[in-house]
Amino acid sequence: MAVKIFIAADRLDSVLEKLSTKIDLWIPALLKDDKSGPTGFVQYTPGITPAFDRQTTMPLKKLLLPQEETLLRFKYQKDPEGSLKTTIALDDPKEARPTLVFGARSCDVRALVTLDRVFANGPYVDPYYVQRRKNTLFATLVCGQTDSKCFCSSVGGGPADMEGSHLRIVRLEDGYLVEALSKDAQPLLADLAEAPDKSRDQLAAKLVKEASKRQVGDLDTKDCAPAFRNRFQQNDYWASMVSQCLSCGVCTYVCPTCYCFSITDETRNLEGERLRSWDSCMFYHYTLEASGHNPRPTKLERYRNRVGHKFSYIPERYEGLLGCCGCGRCIRSCPVNIDIRQVVGNLKENSNEQ
Amino acid sequence: MLETDRNQLHKCVEEALPELDMMIGWTRCDPLQTTPVFIRDAKSISSLTLGPFCSQNLAGYLVKPPALDAPPKPDAKPIGICVKGCDSRSLVALIQEKFITRQRVRIFGIPCGGTVDWRKVARHVELGSVKSADVQDRVLVIEDSTTTHRIALEEVLSRKCLGCRHPNPVISDVLIGAEVSPRSTGMETSYRDVDELDAKPLEERLAFWQSELDRCIRCYACRNACPLCVCQDRCIVETREPRWLTQHVGVPEKFLFHFIHAMHLAGRCTGCGECERVCPMDIPVTLIKEKLNKIMEEMLGYSAGLDPEAVPPLLTFNPGETEI
Amino acid sequence: MKRVAYYKGCSLEGLAAEYDRSTRLVCEAFGIELVEIPDWNCCGSTPAHSYDPLLSAALAGRNLAIAADQGCEMVMSPCPGCLKSLKGAQETCEDPKLRKPFVDLVGRDVDGMKTVSLLQLLYEEVGPEALQKAVRRPLTGHTLIPYYGCLLTRPAQKAKFDDPENPVSLDRLLEATGAAVPDFPYKTECCGATYGVTRNDFVGRLSGRILDMAERLGGEAIVVACPLCQQNLDMRQDQINKYRSSAFHLPVPYISQVLGLALGMSPKMLGLDKLCVSPDILLEDRTQDREAQGSAG
Amino acid sequence: MTDSNPRSSAPAEDTAANRQGIKIVGFLCNWCSYGGADTAGVCRFKQPTDLRVVRIPCTGRMDPLFIAKSLIYGVDGVLVSGCHPRDCHYAVGNFYARRRMEAFKAFLPFMGIDTRRFKYTWVSASEGQQWQKVVTEFSEQIHMLGPNPGVELRSGEILKVSSGLK
């Protein structure tokens, strides 16, 4: 029997407080003391202001793929005779702690499907990612407020899509109804709050049914992979679509499914660390080769690569899985308001009118 | 009033387009926002628009990659470009530094009554649900699914516009619409925010920048949006040769990144505010450059992007100035 | 109508009354409106600035302040002594260290004011060409000696008028009246100034030398623009004759009187009768015999 | 406080104990100030030991970002010194430097970095005594200011300074 609880709006803080003692709790919160300012997933500490009402600016990937992660540290010891015989002492990264993400939306969790396919179920398993992934539970909020930029339904998701989530949260007028979907999430709800009464339960179920029927966004992504391949050579198509692009890293850094990273050794005399940090295919240095040649010298090739990676390369490689979760963050944050739906939408038409 | 200006713009562009290589302007892509557009054929001229929602500074497209590595052929036709007051100063700055010649551009100057900062609109209205938005004599009228909101334009203007001294283009071939009286002429209003932060004690200023820059994700949108950051593809912030910065995302690295951006713009920045507008983390980075602009104005009596012949102050010297 | 604040100064109320009267007439004739500074005060002259420079600056500064309140940008003073004090006041007002005490005393700053002598006013605002056109009674046939004295064009940095060592403005103005003006070597030599009272032997030697050179050059009169020089050369001419056992008889009219004469004004109105050495010789009209001899002017 | 006789013992009792590990980086122009420091050494003008000298060809070579990097990453004090204006070996190097240093010095406090930790001055190769005075005074000032906290955000210190921006 599914375990359900109802958290009244005014008791939310105390519940979160309690929950954070049991497990590392991450919630969407304001990053700046401005109600309409940027938000992101932050580890719960008393005093931060939650921001459940809208999609976060920064994606969930910051938790599973931090912007900067020390893979290993190394230290040379010189033997006294001065010859450079050195030994290297490595230290393994600290163990990942059990974590609960409370308040992510379905598109956030949907993105993990792509990340899992690459980092966990692909030919090379990333130990750092997998360790964090296994230790993280997701309490996903059924999405009530979608806006003109969202299109999760067109990429296989939906406002009520609970794939990969362990708990479901339904936002009611006066509070939140939390229902455990998987067994290992049930102990979490123990003695948190009392079970919901019947009317709220039914209301929640109605809302969930409604949400799962709702179709968000109308982007047609059917066989966009071959369509992309036809457009690949047509430079003027890309020029007409994204000439205004600034080639900055915003769209890739706010995108939940962009996972590219760069590894550098930052050394200082005898010690150093191997650092994994976010990188963006929109940067010139991303594909700059030692010879000075750059296979993607201009922003048009780079944007083409970004679209291709999500709507062509991943689908062809991972049996039709799309590398995009339809959250619309790249559209909202783009300094020049490029809409990826337009670029993908026009892939198919043979004449490329705006 | 906006309507007549827009028609006048369309008419002027139509006349000029045959002589132009292309026309850079804005087009509406969202009730509250515009996107730059590059027009080469007559039929898409109608998509051009102007007004308070046109916030991007288009001057960068003339010089930044890929234009950087494809210098214009001597007989190349000029490029048409729409510029507001602050954007026009960017053009003058580019001419000053010989990135473009005056003949390279056909400038359509548009006196500007201030641009709308969508973040401030978000404080009044749920952005996602906005159906249409328009400005009627200094009032922003927004319809969303349920109600019509009327917000005074003054409430939602971008921060840079509040102290604007150059609403009218300082350089233009064609002027679209009537001139606008500057909101302030003195330094007090245009550097009000700088003075406010300067008045705080040192520790508080450090704490302010630590907390603001802690949010920075080093996405370099501010650098790539800046019309004067022409060397964005070879920026020392990213290169390992020479190695100024590591890939760490600690506060020191972000401090140094913003120091580098500010010092490279010292005496060049025209205060167009793009860096702040594009920051996904809403960090007031233009404030940093405004402080240096204030120093340049106080110390050397110099403002960038006003006189095409002037030499940026840090690229020259005056043996006599012992008093600075 | 050029509006100029007129700072008369004490000597033009007393000994040099004719200088004041002729100045007003000449200025009026050339359309220059002299606005006498109401309730002007003494400039303190040499005693003040030798005692306390701030006092001297404030005394003259007060007059400048009143003139500024009248809305005049230019102040003219025929007496070089007063002019020096006015310029001293301006300089004190611009000195960063002394500005504050000066403004406290005077009540306002005096930036942007222009202080000129009568000679400078006539030379720059009117000029020899305009003067020549306005001449009714040309003084052709007379030889006039221009004498500037020591202060009119000095000190160079403050006066900023004509060449301090070799001025020519007075020469040009006199030539414009038709008179012959020889190159007078002692045009800027000292006349003995205030020593006339204590050591009039100085005046005997210095002013005597000037009168002697003037006579040698065939001068019929020495034209001056400073009441003190006029006093030494004219009033003390007999003392000088006694001291040098010479017999100089040279009238010493003011520049404004000579120009007035050339403009056809009556000698009485110009106060020519007030001069100690009678200037009647200047009144002879020699224009005819000049034409008769047909030689160039 | 510099004593009159330069040859006497070190002015301030600067044993290692009270040094608190203060580190000052000095960017000295090779032709004048580095020579001035040498002259001070040759004349045995006693100075505190916190200064570490980096030799640069000219103050014109001085990119203000070297100072920014030093102060941000925890160097306690930065001293830049070159030839007097008009004496520059390269004629105009210090003219360029003067504007850049002055602008940078005025800019530092705005970012929350204490501008008293940065000083630029002009010392010629013969001014050994002047160099002693500059180093001594600047070292004392940095000691008074103490170690440079840098800009690192102490972990857990979530600072919510409300920005007054409209």
Next chain:
Amino acid sequence: MRIGVFVCNCGTNIAGTVDTKKVAAEALGFADVVYATNYMYTCSEPGQQEIQRAIAEQGLQGVVVAACSPRMHEPTFRRAVEKAGLNRYMFEMANIREHVSWIGNDREANTSKAIDLVRMAVAKLRFNAPLFSSKMPVNKRLLVIGGGVAGIQAALDCADGGMDVVMVERQQYIGGKMAKLDKTFPTIDCSSCILGPKMVDVAQKENITLYAASEIESISGYIGNFTVEIRKKTTFVNWEACTGCGACMEKCPSKKAADYFNEGLGAARAINIPFPQAIPKKAMIDAAYCRQLNGKKCGVCAKICPVKAIDFEMKDEIVTEKVGAIIVATGYDLFDHAVYGEYGGGRYPDVISGLQYERILSASGPFGGHIRRPSDGKEPKEIVFISCVGSRDASVGRPYCSGICCMYIAKQAILTRDHLPESNSYVFYMDIRSPGKNYDEFVRRAQEEYGVQYIRGRVGKIYRRGERMVVQGADTLLGVQVEVEADLVVLATGVESSLGAGELAEKLRISYDQYGFYMESHPKLRPVETNTAGVYLAGACQGPKDIPSSVAQGSAAASKVQSLFAHDTIETNPQVALVNERNCIACGKCIQVCPFGAIQWKELRGGIKKAEVLASVCQGCGVCNATCPPKAIQLQHATDNQILAEVNELCA
């Protein structure tokens, strides 16, 4: 990288207050350091051999010596490591003497500072790269600008050294101011007797190409490879044909032409050869006074010229010369005394300048050597000389002493007594400056032997009284005012920079002081060099000086050029800027700020251009490196990485 660290004791200079053993031990603990030792006297012969041995045995790729100031022994150690086969730039010094041991007695603090400095030196060394000076071919030709005595001396010395010399002189004759002199102090040699032969040598030497009546149009290039454009001003006379017979001068109807050579005293003809011994002895037409050239019908000279050399259509001509070095000897001009209203402001004909009086004294002068008054030609009886006219007078912007006036006044006074035994000469002076060999004795002779009346005091006014001039001054020794009635007054006008010195300096890219005199590289140690490589100075263009000093500087500059041209190539200083073309975005800021114009554009395909550094012109100041936003241009041996490495060692 294998680095060796050598810590020097320098006797007790360093070891006295620094624990050098501990420094060496600590150094061995640094990354990349494979060998560290301390040594008694590292700069000594055995010390250097120790380094060379260690390089060989340990296979060192870089050496750090912690010792004295690099300004002292860097060259020494660089040569030492180079002998051991290591590139001389793979070497760094840590100054632990002048900057550490000598300025504090706290042993522990000094040692920790020394360790820091060694760590910084090692950190920098890791980023050092071998540098090689490139060889630039030298065009062994010399350009001498200015044909005065200094220029002539320099040209002759170099020509004797077998070098091709190009001399450019603005006037139509060489000899400069000295050619106008009658006699020279202190030996009263006849000026044209000692200068004449040298001028003839200049004309006759095959390897000297003389461009008289010519000016420098533009100069480009750098040491060893200057390209000079010379504007040969039109003389309206074909100098190849003209024999200098002077027939045209006699017949020329325009007799009132300005006689520049006689300082405006006499009157010359429109077509003129300034003086009999002129080199080149060729006629030249002064366009301002020639009737034919001013629209009136004439052409007398063309008609009677036996060799038909006159050509009224002749135009200026630009000639290009390629040279390796330039000696500037453009001399001086005299102060225009008309500025002094009290001395008559140039109105009195009998108040003349020293050089005008020199022309009067000269046999080839306007009065054939007889002293006459310019006004009425009478012989003067009383002559007054006034010194320091336009010298030592800040009010006219000439605060400096011109150095030569006291001497030429004494000489002229002596000559006056020779010419007119009954005349009386008076000299108003402030101080007598006679520093040279036999100089003061010469002035003493003027006073005692020739009875010249020296009056110590300034002259207040000169005015005409009747036919004579009254000189009114003071005699400060007697404390009285003095008046002298004189027939002739000679003002010893001071020396100032020659007309147009500023424009020429801009073309040469050398600096000049506020009076227009050119700036020498170092007033005492390098007086004839400038901060611009390959450009040398000689004579009064560098500052007021007399003939002996000018000639000495002429020879000095010549020897500098000869030592430069002694080798076929010039070794360029490898510590120059280098552009990484991949990062250069052609913004041109480096070109704009480079004080030496050492950076130029390099055109690539497709209209792309990049900055390029001229290795031989770049002086290594690094302003471009500090200015370049993408840091594409790096100053070798002082790159960003090297400086940052040193700074990083000090960061927390």
